[in-house]
Amino acid sequence: MRTRLSQLALAALSLAAAAPATAVGLPEYGTFGLDLDARSTAVKPGNDFWSYANGGWAQRTQIGPTMDAAGVTVLMHENASSNVRRIVEDMARQPAYGTAGQQIGKLYLSWMNEAAIEAxxxxxxxxxxxxxxxxxxxxxxxxxxxxxxxxxxxxxxxxxxxxxxxxxxxxxxxxxxxxxxxxxxxxxxxxxxxxxxxxxxxxxxxxxxxxxxxxxxxxxxxxxxxxxxxxxxxxxxxxxxxxxxxxxxxxxxxxxxxxxxxxxxxxxxxxxxxxxxxxxxxxxxxxxxxxxxxxxxxxxxxxxxxxxxxxxxxxxxxxxxxxxxxxxxxxxxxxQSRPERWKRGVQLVNSIFGEEVGRIYVERHYPQAASRQMRELVEDVRAAYRDRISASSWMDSATRQKALAKLSALKALIGGPDSYPGRAAGAIEKDDLLGNLVRADAAARKRGAERLHKPVDPAEWLVTPQTMNAYYDYHSNAIVFPAAMLQAPFFDPRADAAVNYGTIGALIGHEMGHGFDDQGRQYGADGTRENWWTEASAQSFQRRADALAAQYDHYQPLPGAQVNGKLTLGENIADLSGVEAAYAAYQSYQKRHGKAKVLAGLSGEQRFFMAFAQGRRAKVNEAAMRQLLVIDTHAPSLFRVNGTLRNVDAWYRAFNVQRGDAFYLAPAERVHIW
Ligand SMILES: [Zn+2]
The missing domain is CATH 1.10.1380.10 (Neutral endopeptidase , domain2)
Incomplete structure (x- = not known):
């Protein structure tokens, strides 16, 4: 309950070869960070913006046989996993990694030795x-x-x-x-x-x-x-x-x-x-x-x-x-088929020795320059929230002051934690895989029992740096971006600013938005559960939240299977407030650096929304979709894009969306939280 992870949690495990090396100076996608070939320009943006930005990609892309989905998060996960594989193999082979390396080596061997398991x-x-x-x-x-x-x-x-x-x-x-x-x-x-x-x-x-x-x-x-x-x-x-x-x-x-x-x-x-x-x-x-x-x-x-x-x-x-x-x-x-054995073995090792692996992951894959750029983006988005909360028409001033105090106190943890306490995993034997897992579980439980009697460490990370995800923690009022999340197309230091604001900027806004969503708003600046809302402001918020939930209740990704507006409400609030804050942050970026030039026929504003849609693209097979609709707090990709943007006035202006378009909403029906 402490975390709320942002991406598809269920994309099946897989690892692929490392991503192709990128030429210095060029972003991973296209010449400025957008995948222009992914578009389907025959689609009218107001009818289906997801397909306008991703239709070509969707047509060409097959879901891999060992996967339940394809898309950005799957690619980034594969890339992070192949990095993890190299770390695990290095640690297992090289004496310099000491006891942790030896244990990792033995655990990996106990997994790979199929003959012994069969015997x-x-x-x-x-x-x-x-x-x-x-x-x-x-x-x-x-x-x-x-x-x-x-x-x-x-x-x-x-x-x-x-x-x-x-x-x-x-x-x-x-x-x-x-x-x-x-x-x-x-x-x-x-x-x-x-x-x-x-x-x-x-x-x-x-x-x-x-x-x-x-x-x-x-x-x-x-x-x-x-x-x-x-x-x-x-x-x-x-x-x-x-x-x-x-x-x-x-x-x-x-x-x-x-x-x-x-x-x-x-x-x-x-x-x-x-x-x-x-x-x-x-x-x-x-x-x-x-x-x-x-x-x-x-x-x-x-x-x-x-x-x-x-x-x-x-x-x-x-x-x-x-x-x-x-x-x-x-x-x-x-x-259709399972990932190769070594891939699952690496995942297993990573699940037990994640901290040891994570320390090296950050050293190898998280440059300091990226850290500086991320800090700037975070502060820009925070400033945008500050402006929007200050200007909010529906919040009274007493509640507004509390909201601003919470926003100022919000911490950003980026890349990896400051320290990696080594964690005991119990005895690891090279020929007792089942025993290794049960002993690791026992060690994890013992750690859990011990922490009950210790004070909470507010700097503790709840995921490892190699986790392809991000989260907001109510209790420490912190947003957390592990190193593995900070790769293209979500974050590319070489991409056009519009692209980074539309992808990682909107995700930063999303995580900050959780601090003020239907559940996060019940916690104060220091992470205590408390009601800091006046009755009038709480009611105004609730009306907006209810209207957004009602919009999502109408979406039907599969015949007979609806999106659950209440289950996905927190994520949808975070998506909407996140993209609006990131858009405002991009506007202030342009004020500082000058109006963005038109690139490939697209204005900066158009690139921002295209990047938002491309960063969230995913294709999920039917069985997995059916399962996600009942267990995932996130709406499907199509509605995280179209369902969010139809509430954003700037998107209507950027793409000239008009009454009569499928996702058009009259201004009075659009929901604005911040
Ligand atoms: Zn989220």
């Missing part, structure tokens, strides 16, 4: 399944919920205290299921198809592990998950901070949620009796408690065994990994 077969599972078999009571089952490697109907982890951003609090939330919630509950051919594939998968992985009665157990397992899904909150409900910040004491937790064995569930956290905890989805946690108590011990054991095998299928013999790919890759994400 060991399902026997690798034995000690873990035996632990499940030895459980003979609900209490013993709940002890397993709290152990590394095993699934749990509750997700328990420390997060920043909403009322005091200097300390942590233990968060208790509904756990994850094998499928996203809607797939258990919704009617319709596509959901039925996935459910039937899921049932076959649950049966198959048990059979591969040599378990008896897999058919009947699959039915009981899915019935259990369906019961849990029914009491789970939706994604849209779960993102509402006002409903998910329920503080309990240890005593009130035990009284209200008495079906759980809290002594066992919280054993590793050493919570003092007076400690507070936070319950996120109250009604769901309550009902999950009833389900825990009402479900026979044997059913829980079958469920835990199935989940252990499924969650670790990638580190088991190929028959397990292939079964998992068929469900999660092919059926749910529309992939």
């Amino acid at each position: 060991r077969g399902p026997a690798a599972l034995r000690p873990y399944l035996a632990r499940i078999q030895s459980a003979s009571s609900h209490a013993a089952v709940q002890a397993l919920f709290a152990e590394a490697g095993y699934a749990s109907p509750l997700a328990i982890e420390p997060d920043v205290h909403p009322a005091d951003p200097r300390r942590y609090i233990l968060n208790i939330a509904q756990g994850e299921l094998g499928l996203p919630r809607d797939y258990y509950l919704k009617e319709g051919g596509e959901y039925a198809r996935v459910r039937s594939a899921y049932r076959a998968y649950v049966r198959q992985v048990q059979e591969l592990a040599g378990m008896d009665g897999a058919e009947a157990k699959a039915d009981a397992i899915i019935a259990l998950e369906t019961a849990l899904a029914k009491v789970h909150w939706t994604m849209a409900e779960s993102r509402e901070q006002s409903k998910t910040s329920n503080i309990e004491t240890r005593a009130s937790l035990e009284a209200k949620y008495a079906e759980f064995d809290w002594t066992r569930l919280l054993a590793s956290y050493a919570l003092p009796p007076a400690a507070e905890v936070l319950v996120m989805q109250e009604s769901a946690v309550k009902e999950i408690g009833r389900i825990v108590a009402a479900t026979p011990v044997q059913d829980w054991k079958d469920y835990l065994a199935y989940r252990f095998i499924s969650d670790h299928a990638e580190s088991l013999p190929a028959s397990f990994a292939n079964a998992r790919f068929e469900l999660y890759g092919r059926t749910l994400a529309g992939l």
Whole structure:
């Protein structure tokens, strides 16, 4: 809950060859940073600006067989991943990298040694399944919920205290299921198809592990998950901070949620009796408690065994990994084949030793010059927000002062963190892949438990520098741009200013906008959850937010599958306020540096909006799109562009968009937040 990542989180893992070297002085795309061949100039901008800017690209581009999407984020991810591969290989080979390098080398070997994994077969599972078999009571089952490697109907982890951003609090939330919630509950051919594939998968992985009665157990397992899904909150409900910040004491937790064995569930956290905890989805946690108590011990054991095998299928013999790919890759994400083994191995190493890799990533791939340019862009966009908030017609002056104070206090973390505390991953053995993963999970949990008793470090990064993403953190009031996000076409020091303002400028504006979106506005300048709004200003904001949500509710990317305006509201507010602030920042850039020349027949303003549309282009296959519509807080690429720009007056002027064009909105219907 602490972060809100900005890009497609689900683009399948892949790595490709390094991007072609760029000639010094020339941007990566075209002569000034735009991909002019990507356009489809036959399309009228007001009818479909996304296609006007990207139609040619969309026509030519195929989604790779190991991918669920194609587009800018996929390319940048591939580029960052091939950089990570070289770092991992160097660290594994060169003695200069010390213990971390040796551990990385051993972990990578344990992944790559397929012959050893096949030879060991399902026997690798034995000690873990035996632990499940030895459980003979609900209490013993709940002890397993709290152990590394095993699934749990509750997700328990420390997060920043909403009322005091200097300390942590233990968060208790509904756990994850094998499928996203809607797939258990919704009617319709596509959901039925996935459910039937899921049932076959649950049966198959048990059979591969040599378990008896897999058919009947699959039915009981899915019935259990369906019961849990029914009491789970939706994604849209779960993102509402006002409903998910329920503080309990240890005593009130035990009284209200008495079906759980809290002594066992919280054993590793050493919570003092007076400690507070936070319950996120109250009604769901309550009902999950009833389900825990009402479900026979044997059913829980079958469920835990199935989940252990499924969650670790990638580190088991190929028959397990292939079964998992068929469900999660092919059926749910529309992939045709899986990425090569080494690519997944690099990703695995990166997920466990991300900090060690990240330190070197920044050294190699984040030049100081880029850092200076980014700082300037951030301050320009901040200044634009300052002007817009100051001039806002709907906010009263008391609320405006608070908003400006929050904006001034907002921090920008760029490239990578100042320090990289090495992180223990547990013992790494070159011939025990499954054990390595379970021990790494245990080490990560131990770290989580320890941080609960330490003050929050406001300079801590929640992602590694090689993560292709950016985020806003409510609790530290900071925007964070990892090094991997700062590459073309998002950021190209050699590109025309209009292009950088339209891409990275709009993204900086987007992240700043999260500080003032429907959830971010509930936090103050120092990251404390507080109401700093007068009633009148809050109502004015709400009217604007509701109008924007209503616009997005109308978009239908697939027959019968709508965008969820409420689920995507925070991102859509951030997109809209981000592009408006970046546009204003570009105007002040032109005031300082002179009016931009026309390039390739395009004015600076036109290039700005083209860059915005090209920076957000993505093509997602149908299965993945269906899944994203229920789990992703971002709207699909098409509407992140067209749905945003139809509210922006300057876009109408730049492209002469008129009444009668498909995305035209009358001025009174356009939503302006800032
Ligand atoms: Zn965002």
